[in-house]
Amino acid sequence: xxxxxxxxxxxxxxxxxxxxxxxxxxxxxxxxxxxxxxxxxxxxxxxxxxxxxxxxxxxxxxxxxxxxxxxxxxxxxxxxxxxxxxxxxxxxxxxxxxxxxxxxxxxxxxxxxxxxxxxxxxxxxxxxxxxxxxxxxxxxxxxxxxxxxxxxxxxxxxxxxxxxxxxxxxxxxxxxxxxxxxxxxxxxxxxxxxxxxxxxxxxxxxxxxxxxxxxxxxxxxxxxxxxxxxxxxxxxxxxxxxxxxxxxxxxxxxxxxxxxxxxxxxxxxxxxxxxxxxxxxxxxxxxxxxxxxxxxxxxxxxxxxxxxxxxxxxxxxxxxxxxxxxxxxxxxxxxxxxxxxxxxxxxxxxxxxxxxxxxxxxxxxxxxxxxxxxxxxxxxxxxxxxxxxxxxxxxxxxxxx
Numbered sequence: 001x002x003x004x005x006x007x008x009x010x011x012x013x014x015x016x017x018x019x020x021x022x023x024x025x026x027x028x029x030x031x032x033x034x035x036x037x038x039x040x041x042x043x044x045x046x047x048x049x050x051x052x053x054x055x056x057x058x059x060x061x062x063x064x065x066x067x068x069x070x071x072x073x074x075x076x077x078x079x080x081x082x083x084x085x086x087x088x089x090x091x092x093x094x095x096x097x098x099x100x101x102x103x104x105x106x107x108x109x110x111x112x113x114x115x116x117x118x119x120x121x122x123x124x125x126x127x128x129x130x131x132x133x134x135x136x137x138x139x140x141x142x143x144x145x146x147x148x149x150x151x152x153x154x155x156x157x158x159x160x161x162x163x164x165x166x167x168x169x170x171x172x173x174x175x176x177x178x179x180x181x182x183x184x185x186x187x188x189x190x191x192x193x194x195x196x197x198x199x200x201x202x203x204x205x206x207x208x209x210x211x212x213x214x215x216x217x218x219x220x221x222x223x224x225x226x227x228x229x230x231x232x233x234x235x236x237x238x239x240x241x242x243x244x245x246x247x248x249x250x251x252x253x254x255x256x257x258x259x260x261x262x263x264x265x266x267x268x269x270x271x272x273x274x275x276x277x278x279x280x281x282x283x284x285x286x287x288x289x290x291x292x293x294x295x296x297x298x299x300x301x302x303x304x305x306x307x308x309x310x311x312x313x314x315x316x317x318x319x320x321x322x323x324x325x326x327x328x329x330x331x332x333x334x335x336x337x338x339x340x341x342x343x344x345x346x347x348x349x350x351x352x353x354x355x356x357x358x359x360x361x362x363x364x365x366x367x368x369x370x371x372x373x374x375x376x377x378x379x380x381x382x383x384x385x386x387x388x389x390x391x392x393x394x395x396x397x398x399x400x401x
Contacts, residue, residue: 123376125385129368132342134170136196141184159184162218174201189213193344202239207321209233210341233265235321254285263318272300276317326361343368346389354394356380
């Protein structure tokens with residue numbers, strides 16, 4: 001009964017993910033032009049504050065509860081078709097976003113919200129914390145340290161024929177002016193609350209997340225292997241060079257590529273080292289185990305589970321590069337570790353930890369209160385901010401009270 005609604009919802013989802021082809025784009029535009037209500041609905045849906053709040057609501061509701069309510073209401077009313085227009089108007093995009101949700105769960109969503117006319121108001125905090133910003137420290141081969149956010153754009157230094165410069169947008173760039181085989185090891189490091197972008201001598205690009213570092217030879221294009229060492233998290237766009245494999249080492253974890261786009265999360269306080277592949281192919285080695293990833297796959301490695309591979313939606317794992325937080329079935333501790341690094345704050349837990357999983361997203365350019373409000377909308381967690389410390393409490397408050 002909701003074929004058209006599912007189709008339109010999937011088109012909107014594809015557009016939001018930048019996955020809309022020309023034919024689908026024409027179909028979506030025709031639907032938008034059909035009547036003013038369609039365009040108004042689309043504008044309301046894609047408003048960030050509405051989209052995130054409704055998606056978090058949807059994901060926080062347990063499917064068993066929906067099914068039970070659906071059965072009870074169907075017994076009373078005979079069929080969910082009696083309320084089909086209400087489902088179409090308010091929840092057609094939700095069922096499409098969920099993709100696997102049936103008409104009965106859509107009906108259950110409608111019944112679930114009947115009689116709940118008020119929504120939880122955003123929480124106001126006594127004080128707030130500003131987001132992180134672009135910044136890093138470059139340590140040269142001779143030990144000299146350069147604070148890049150305090151350095152004007154232009155030429156920075158010359159190392160054995162390699163010119164190091166900073167662009168007007170803040171990117172660190174290495175350019176080879178003449179051949180040299182001298183080993184000039186450099187380290188680019190970000191503190192908590194910092195992020196930075198680097199272009200290596202071969203043209204490869206690296207984005208460093210907060211609390212991370214990359215160590216590399218400033219003139220490694222003449223080496224048989226282009227090797228770098230990563231701590232923390234980095235997103236790589238590696239220039240193709242079949243004669244010189246590119247290797248990223250993080251402790252006992254190693255990723256080898258020829259030319260591809262991938263993300264590595266190797267923070268010391270995370271339970272696993274994870275590699276997420278977007279394009280191309282990479283070989284992941286963890287101690288004595290090896291696996292080859294295909295696009296859309298993510299590897300995890302640790303002493304307990306070894307090396308495992310899963311198919312994933314890659315978007316949440318690289319959202320940080322685009323200044324976004326994206327949570328997909330994450331526990332509160334994982335999320336708060338992200339908050340700690342980016343906002344350079346301390347997190348303390350009071351009482352029992354919530355075991356809920358959280359879904360949703362918010363801009364990393366917002367103050368920390370916006371992130372906390374998105375999480376509080378679920379009614380499962382509560383926060384207090386005192387100075388640069390965030391206190392986390394388990395909450396049983398309904399988000400609809």
